[in-house]
Amino acid sequence: MRIVLLHPPHTAIGSRVPRENLPPFGLLCIGGPLIDAGHDVRLVNADLGPMPLRTIRREVLSHRPDAVLIGHSGSTSAHPTVLKIATALKAWHPDLTIVYGGVHPTYHWHQILSGTADIDVILRGEGEETVTALMGALEAGIDLAAIPGLAYRKDGLPHATPPAPMIRDLDAHRIGWELIDFTRHSYWGGKRAVIVQFSRGCPHLCTYCGQRGFWTRWRHRDPVRLAREIAWLVREKGVELINLADENPTSSRRAWKAFLEALIAEEVKVTIVGSTRADDIVRDADLLPLYKKAGCLRFLLGIEGTDEATLATVKKGGTRAKDREAIRLLRDNGMIGLCTFAVGFEEETDRDYWRLLRQLLAYDPDQVMSIYATPHRWTPFHGQSAHRRVIRTDLRLWDYKHQVIETPHVPAWRVFLWVKLIEATLQLRPRALWRAYLQPDRDMRHAQRWYTAMGRRVWLREITDAILKPARKGPTVADYWGAEQLPEEAMARTAPRIAAE
Template identity: 75%
Template sequence: MRLTLLNPPHTAIGSRVPSEHLPPFGLLSIGGPLIDAGHRVRLVNADPDPMDMARIVVECLYDCPDAVLIGHSGSSSANPTVVEIARALKRARPDLTIIYGGVFPTYHWQDVLAEVPEIDIIVHGEGEVTAPALIAALAARQPLVEIAGLAYRENGRPVATHSAPMLTDLDGTRIGWELIDFAQHSYWGGRRAVIMQFSPGCPHLCTYCGQRGFWTRWRHRDPVRFAAEIARLVRDHGVELINLADENPTSSRRAWKAFLEALIAEDVNVTIIGSTRADDIVRDADILHLYKRAGVLRFLLGIEGTDEATLNAIKKGGSRSKDREAIRLLRQHGMIGLCTFAVGFEEETDRDYWRMLRQLLAYDPDQVMSIYATPHRWTPFHAQSATRRVIQPDLRLWDYKHQVLETPNVPAWRVFLWVKVIEAVLQLRPKALWRTYLHPDPEIRHAMRWYSRMGRRVVLHEVLSFLFRERRSAGPSVAAFWGGKQFDEEALSRSGRSGKQTGRMIMGGTRDPAYLR
């Protein structure tokens, strides 16, 4: 079959402010298996230089595809754009099959199918195995009921087959790197770059995160084969930087150490950046020299609370002492610690923000980044926030960089002011300025200057948007805004893992989702 993979333009700050863009890893992950199954596959990447709707339609329908598969990494914030695109494509080609995948449709499949007739099929959960099986069934005009991991309509009602088995052989499917032009993707100030993933999932239970629900279980690729693939991309395609999509690539010390040693043995010049937990950095104090030799330059560390009570409430499982020690250890070994700090939890007061500023100063991070707690329906934080008021109904702004929840003790303008003050104080203190402009290591100096330039552009964008573009008002409660039941991890139940129940149908109800009004 002729297939088009579409990465839609994303309105989030992270997509619109930078002039550099990484390739859509999720679509490449299903593109490889589809190509290997014998299908003709094209990728339309509408995000880097955002295409308008007319051009998206032309590009998607260029070679008369049998189906368009839409996927994105933007979760809730990209869904309104996907809906607009699906409607435009169907107007141009009513016979076109439109398939939608990702975290948002996985957990909102009933709503999407009930309210967006232009979307025909949803792949829920991981798509590397489900997508080829689905396309094979469509090509043979076979019923979909026996294919696990799908949602569609039957007699006009949304239904879903049983969830697909978890992908355990992560090296058994191939990334479709041939779908991209490597020269068109850069990051880190002009470095040719791609996204890769060593280990999907996360073993931790943080309430604001949906990783555990979507990926079910943390697992990893073969460390030696993963290192060899990175080396091949460096040698054959000139890739200079790998941005790890993992939440916690270091969860297994044994596997991570094996990867570092294998990449060192490949002897390639590459920079590795990603995210991990402070606990793992402290745990690995004796092998951090291997991190550095392998090319690791920066790790993002989530500092979601500066008091132990908040850490316990959100089940972070960390501690202030380990956070501080991780930052110190990274710096000691010539690596950068980027600290994210989250605000927007219900109990916060002005005093809490002042304490957060003082604690972050004590941590002495190299870089900082703020995020706002966001009650996506697939996270336990959704249930914890059920009675709180939504102040931002526009889903395009549900990107963790905009306030969407009312903070009862502090008005929205003052929360925003506190966040900007915290960022400014941390980034403009003498230590930070010295690391940015006078650090003796040219790699760290380049990274700090690039981040500083990006930060100035982001702050300007955020201030102008907050003052002149965004509209906030006291809206419905979180429970009323989303409606219906929170699916939590049952949305990806693995009880049918043996395959004996893959044909069982889950009948979908109807709701009046606010996000599609």
């Protein structure tokens, strides 16, 4: 079959502000297996530019595809755009099969198939194995009922097959690197960059996490094979930076240490950035020189509030002492700690924001980033927030950078001002400015300057949105999404549980 993988343009701040573009890793993950199955596969990355709708239609249809597979990592905020693209493609080519995948369609398959006739099939959960079975069935004209992990219309009504089993061996399906032009993808201020995934899932139970149930279980790739693949990317494709897509790559100390040692043995110069937990940094205090030698430069640490009661409510599992110690340890070992702090929980008051500011100052992070708690319907946080009012109903703003539900004790405009005050205070301190502009380490200085430049542009975008797209009290979360929480786990638990060693 002739297949087009379509990465839709994304309106979110994180996609538009950086003026750089990382490859659509999820589509590359299904692209490799499709190519190996004998299909003619092309990638249209409409996020580059971004492409206007008429250009997307022209680029997609120029390949005369039998099927178009659409997916985006920011799938909730990209969903309205996906619907527009699907409608435009179907209007031009009614016989085209449109397949939609990602976190949002995995859970909202019934709503999507009920609301539009332009999406034919939804791929639920991990896609590498399901998509090859789906394309084979479509090519042979076989009934889809026997393929797990799908949703489609049966007798005119939405119908889902049983959840697909999660993939046991993450190295069983190769990434379709040949689908991209590496020269068009950069990050971190012009460094040629790609996304790579060491592991899938997270063993922790944060109630608000939008992906913790999507992967079902934490699993990791073979450390040596992944190190070899990264070395190939560096030597053959000129890649300078790896952005780890993992929620928690360091869950297994043993596996993560093996990966670091294997990458060091490859003797390639590469920068690695990613996310992890403060607990793991503290646990790995003796391994941090190994982190640095392998190329690790920055880790995003989600501290999600400095009040111990809040941490317990959202089941974060961290402590203020470990958060503070992780920041210090990273700095002492020549790495950057980017601390994200979440706001928008129901109990918050002005006093809480003031305490948050004081606590962050005590933490002394190198970089800070704010996010807003967002009640995705497949998370426990949805149920906890069901009675609260939605203040931004446009799904394009559900990107964690816009407050979308009310904070009962503080109006949205004042929450916004508190967040900006916290960010400004942290980033304009003399020691923060010194780290950005005067510190002697060249790589650290570049990273800090790049992040400072990003911060200025993000601020301008956020302020513009606050003025042009103001918060307005709307329906409750239950009325907006539906009162019932959707099943959290996206895939069947057929693989043995892998403990975080």
